[in-house]
Amino acid sequence: MKYALxxxxxxxxxxAICLQLAKDTEYHILINYKTNKEAALETLNAIEALGGKATLLPFDVTNYAAVKTALNEWKIVNENSVIEVLVNNAGITKDNLFLWLSPNDWSQVINTSVNGFYNVTHNLIQEMLLNKFGRIINMVSVSGLKGTPGQTNYSAAKGAIIAATKALAQEVAKKKITVNAVAPGFIRTDMTSALDEKELKKSIPAHRFGAPEEVAHLVSFLASEKASYITGETISINGGIY
Structure with a gap:
């Protein structure tokens, strides 16, 4: 059995990514979450309603030991299975002007994005190398490319992942593992619900926020065989913000 985490x-x-992968591929979807089991179950039910297969896999991406334990235990139960696709999507924002960023606001954002990427990818990369196949897709942001005032911590975290994407891609390309980043701009989600969409639309050439499904289509393509010669790339999906 082949899985996408x-x-x-x-x-x-x-x-949206979980649902799109379930629609477009044969992968059994592993839905990771930290605390919100209710939302994770809703996602699982939506996948099953599409005729797909999914399993919940809770762990805190910032805790290396917890990630290792969760993945090892999963592997014991699913010994003939392989995780071929990894989407490093977990991330948080703690926005503030740099002057008022607390040490906690800084470290939590860095820990979730940067250490989260390391903790999960490091526990899966060996098996991908042995299997000579893998798709690693890192969710970054326009903030990591151009920097966003009030988001120095988030911009730093996502910028770091963009650089890591380029480096890791070169290390593993020979083994048919691709490593790419997807950099969304303003996408209509819980994370952007507090923003003034009407005002911000004026700064977006496409004059609208994106939908999560639009991002998910791109991720699904990068996870497919069709994208086997694309690696080390950061692909923007932002309605033309540059």
């Missing part, structure tokens, strides 16, 4: 897969862009 989506971290932070219970809501927003993560949920």
């Amino acid at each position: 989506v971290t932070g897969g219970s809501r927003g862009i993560g949920k």
